[in-house]
Amino acid sequence: xxxxxxxxxxxxxxxxxxxxxxxxxxxxxxxxxxxxxxxxxxxxxxxxxxxxxxxxxxxxxxxxxxxxxxxxxxxxxxxxxxxxxxxxxxxxxxxxxxxxxxxx
Amino acid sequence: xxxxxxxxxxxxxxxxxxxxxxxxxxxxxxxxxxxxxxxxxxxxxxxxxxxxxxxxxxxxxxxxxxxxxxxxxxxxxxxxxxxxxxxxxxxxxxxxxxxxxxxxxxxxxxxxxxxxxxxxxxxxxxxxxxxxxxxxxxxxxxxxxxxxxxxxxxxxxxxxxxxxxxxxxxxxxxxxxxxxxxxxxxxxxxxxxxxxxxxxxxxxxxxxxxxxxxxxxxxxxxxxxxxxxxxxxxxxxxxxxxxxxxxxxxxxxxxxxxxxxxxxxxxxxxxxxxxxxxxxxxxxxxxxxxxxxxxxxxxxxxxxxxxxxxxxxxxxxxxxxxxxxxxxxxxxxxxxxxxxxxxxxxxxxxxxxxxxxxxxxxxxxxxxxxxxxxxxxxxxxxxxxxxxxxxxxxxxxxxxxxxxxxxxxxxxxxxxxxxxxxxxxxxxxxxxxxxxxxxxxxxxxxxxxxxxxxxxxxxxxxxxxxxxxxxxxxxxxxx
Numbered sequence: 001x002x003x004x005x006x007x008x009x010x011x012x013x014x015x016x017x018x019x020x021x022x023x024x025x026x027x028x029x030x031x032x033x034x035x036x037x038x039x040x041x042x043x044x045x046x047x048x049x050x051x052x053x054x055x056x057x058x059x060x061x062x063x064x065x066x067x068x069x070x071x072x073x074x075x076x077x078x079x080x081x082x083x084x085x086x087x088x089x090x091x092x093x094x095x096x097x098x099x100x101x102x103x104x
Numbered sequence: 105x106x107x108x109x110x111x112x113x114x115x116x117x118x119x120x121x122x123x124x125x126x127x128x129x130x131x132x133x134x135x136x137x138x139x140x141x142x143x144x145x146x147x148x149x150x151x152x153x154x155x156x157x158x159x160x161x162x163x164x165x166x167x168x169x170x171x172x173x174x175x176x177x178x179x180x181x182x183x184x185x186x187x188x189x190x191x192x193x194x195x196x197x198x199x200x201x202x203x204x205x206x207x208x209x210x211x212x213x214x215x216x217x218x219x220x221x222x223x224x225x226x227x228x229x230x231x232x233x234x235x236x237x238x239x240x241x242x243x244x245x246x247x248x249x250x251x252x253x254x255x256x257x258x259x260x261x262x263x264x265x266x267x268x269x270x271x272x273x274x275x276x277x278x279x280x281x282x283x284x285x286x287x288x289x290x291x292x293x294x295x296x297x298x299x300x301x302x303x304x305x306x307x308x309x310x311x312x313x314x315x316x317x318x319x320x321x322x323x324x325x326x327x328x329x330x331x332x333x334x335x336x337x338x339x340x341x342x343x344x345x346x347x348x349x350x351x352x353x354x355x356x357x358x359x360x361x362x363x364x365x366x367x368x369x370x371x372x373x374x375x376x377x378x379x380x381x382x383x384x385x386x387x388x389x390x391x392x393x394x395x396x397x398x399x400x401x402x403x404x405x406x407x408x409x410x411x412x413x414x415x416x417x418x419x420x421x422x423x424x425x426x427x428x429x430x431x432x433x434x435x436x437x438x439x440x441x442x443x444x445x446x447x448x449x450x451x452x453x454x455x456x457x458x459x460x461x462x463x464x465x466x467x468x469x470x471x472x473x474x475x476x477x478x479x480x481x482x483x484x485x486x487x488x489x490x491x492x493x494x495x496x497x498x499x500x501x502x503x504x505x506x507x508x509x510x511x512x513x514x515x516x517x518x519x520x521x522x523x524x525x526x527x528x529x530x531x532x533x534x535x536x537x538x539x540x541x542x543x544x545x546x547x548x549x550x551x552x553x554x555x556x557x558x559x560x561x562x563x564x565x566x567x568x569x570x571x572x573x574x575x576x577x578x579x580x581x582x583x
Contacts, residue, residue, distance in 0.1 A: 001351050001353075002184065002236075002237050003348070005350050006347075006351075006356055007347050007348075008351065009356050009357060009360075010344060010348075010356055010357075011358035011441075013344075013356065013357040013361055013364070014360050014361075014363070014364045014366075015131060015223050015364075017188045017360060017361035017362070017363070017364025017365050017368075018365075018368060019419050020130055020134050020137075020361070020365070021133065021193070021231060021364065021368050021369070022363035022368060024133075024136050024137050025137065025138075027139070027462070027474040027487065027489070028136055028137070028138075028471055028474075029369060029372075029373075029469070029470035029471040030199060030200075030203075030469045030470065030471035030472050030474070030475050031136060031146070032133075032365070032369065032471075032494065033140060033203055033332070033333055033336060033369060033469065034161075034199070034203050035132070035133065035136055035146055035149060036133070036202055036211070036265075036336060036362045036365045037134075037206050037207050037336055037339075037362075038146075038149070038150070038153070038360070039129055039149060039153070039208050039340075039358050039362050040207075040295050040336070040339045040340045040358065040359060040362040040363065041206075041213075042153065042156060042343055042354060042355055042358040042359065043213045043214050043217065043339075043342075043343045043355065043359075044213065044347060044483065045156060045157065045160045045352060045354060045355055046213070046214070046343075046346045046347075046350055046352070046355060047163060047179065047213060047216075047217055047354065048157070048160045048176060048411060049160060049163070049164055049166060049350055050217060050220055050221060050350070051172055051175055051176060051179075051220075052165060052166050052167060052168045052169075052172040052222065053165065053168075053222055053224060053331065054223070054224045055224075055557045056221065056223065058513060059220045059223045059224060059558070060175060060254055061508065062216045062217075062219055062220045062223075063175070063179070063216070063217065063220050063539045064175050064178055064179040064182075064457060065179070065212075065216055066179075066211075066212075066214075066216035066217045066220070067175075067176060067179030067180060067213075068179045068180070068182040068183040068186070068214040069209040069210065069212050069213035069216070070183065070209075070210065070213040071179065071180045071183020071184055071187060071270040072183045072185075072186050072187040072190070072206065072209045073206050073207075073210040074153055074183075074187075075183065075187035075188060075191070075208050075212065076186075076187035076188070076190050076191040076202070077185055077191075077203075077206050077224070078146060078149070078150040078153070079188065079191035079192065080141065080191040080202055080203070080206070080246070081146045081161070082146050082147070082150075083191065084196070084199065084475050085139075085142045085143045085146055085344055085422070086143060087196070087475060087478040087479040091229065091286070091462075
């Protein structure tokens with residue numbers, strides 16, 4: 001891909017990010033931070049892409065560590081977010097939402 | 105079979121999977137906009153990640169031999185073995201530092217990948233590393249390294265391995281500037297054609313790493329959530345830069361979305377504290393010498409502190425019509441959320457209306473209190489946000505403050521000399537009486553004195569929040 005195309009993708013993605021995130025209520029900011037945190041674990045892909053083409057012990061070691069780090073970021077991030085969200089109990093939530101809808 | 109394999113390895117097919125993954129990320133994040141859809145949203149995003157990883161492994165050349173496969177499996181296995189127990193064992197009160205740690209390893213991964221890329225491209229120097237790939241790699245190395253070390257310091261501060269108070273060194277601003285100049289200068293030199301791995305490691309990774317340490321060390325614990333959010337955005341941006349370097353669509357989009365969301369969150373939090381992001385980064389609260397002087401103005405009209413007993417508090421609460429509980433980080437530290445839930449149940453059984461007032465930056469992360477109270481089964485509709493609850497304080501009989509401090513400080517409204525003047529607060533001082541549960545008279549995390557404690561209608565109950573709340577609960581039940 002050429003650079004201009006990629007910058008175009010980047011700019012559009014930034015707008016999507018702003019739009020999607022602006023709608024998140026205050027109460028869910030911690031899970032949100034944790035969830036987006038898991039998503040940037042996508043750097044894991046970088047390690048996967050590069051390791052096959054690299055040679056030499058140090059390079060391979062760096063990349064294995066990078067892959068391990070990326071995996072911690074992804075798996076840990078999604079799991080912690082899931083645990084956190086699981087604590088927002090369902091029943092009262094339904095009631096709160098119904099009230100809000102009735103009120104608006 | 106051959107046809108199927110070549111189809112699976114087709115770059116268009118892989119890009120299509122990436123597009124699918126990105127759609128799932130966006131849908132997942134959109135799911136986080138409501139507590140009902142949030143659990144599913146997070147799972148959707150996780151599925152997106154699994155698809156992105158699988159697509160990458162299918163790509164031609166990614167798995168050239170068994171050795172590479174083995175190394176990848178080892179890396180993922182180590183990451184899984186560390187990540188799963190860490191995520192399952194962490195206490196809900198420790199979530200902020202866990203997020204800091206996960207964020208840090210992400211940044212570290214970016215920096216290491218950039219280093220490996222440098223080693224792969226340069227020693228041979230066959231000229232196939234275009235500036236278009238090299239410049240984003242250097243950028244990713246700098247930002248990733250800052251994020252890794254900065255997040256580790258944030259973790260250490262929140263975990264109280266390092267003191268939460270700002271750590272100042274003389275000439276720090278100048279040193280930071282110097283480190284930034286060294287990192288950027290090294291990047292420019294490398295991009296201009298200087299071939300030196302030592303320069304890459306020392307000039308970029310080490311200089312940026314020290315910079316990450318130095319920037320976060322002087323920041324007080326109260327500002328740490330803003331810092332984590334900012335570093336989260338940084339890691340996202342560095343992932344996007346790595347995506348440009350590696351021509352990877354999924355990395356660019358996912359990294360940028362995180363960068364954008366992290367920036368928004370950072371800004372929201374800073375606004376909620378009435379602080380600007382640059383002043384936080386410059387090492388604000390408690391950092392400057394002007395703070396004690398500014399806080400000193402209130403000394404003259406300060407009355408005595410009135411302390412009370414669990415029994416008195418129980419009586420006061422039981423005969424109230426409306427009680428508003430204001431939780432803060434003290435509740436989290438004492439693990440008092442379940443005890444608080446017990447107390448609110450006991451009061452409700454006596455016909456008292458109980459509400460929880462949640463300040464946007466209560467605790468050490470926005471939404472931190474909500475998570476803890478949700479963990480203790482407090483119904484979601486009892487949790488009120490600041491704008492919703494502030495008009496209520498006028499007809500509240502008792503405000504019960506549990507381990508919160510700065511978010512209730514009336515100086516923010518009426519003392520222009522206070523460093524937090526202008527910060528929106530929970531206006532507990534408008535309720536008929538105020539009870540503060542606190543470990544001691546020490547100032548809050550921001551290091552600012554709170555005139556609320558000297559208000560004649562305020563009573564203090566000193567001690568561990570959980571013990572105090574349990575004592576009040578049993579007194580309420582025996583009434």
